[in-house]
Amino acid sequence: MYSRISNYSGIIRDADSAVIPPDPDNRDWQAYQGWLAEGNKATDPPAAPPPALPAITDRQFGEGLWREKLISFAEYLAFVGPGTVPPPLLAIINTLDDDDTGNPTPRKVALGLVTGAQTYAFDNSLVDVVRQAQGWSEDYLRERWAEWAQL
Structure with missing residues (x-):
């Protein structure tokens, strides 16, 4: 073949x-x-993967979550100001594995990321955790992400 x-x-x-x-x-x-x-046909090349999405800033991510009504306007302002994690986002992060050892865990790493990040990459695993927690399809989130990158 x-x-x-x-x-x-x-x-x-x-x-x-x-x-x-x-x-x-x-x-x-x-x-x-x-x-x-002899009547055979070559297979088509695999479809190209969708183009990589740009990283978005803390403000773009916060505004996007606010526009999706996941967080309130006050939570959005607190999030982009001093880095206060909005309760709905914290609730998602709190579902991740954690322990009391003080060692890195998925929850601690995610909390550190959202508290101090200046940009968010679409391929970060936490983005997929939020997507799944919200019941969003990957296509839906890709469309929102592209919109948020323009905010």
């Missing part, structure tokens, strides 16, 4: 991942052409 390559007229032979250039004198290309003549 063979697979197409995005933006290239060559092909990949699946058996050994060899890249075969579109050269009529190349034996591998000739074998591929014969394979096509």
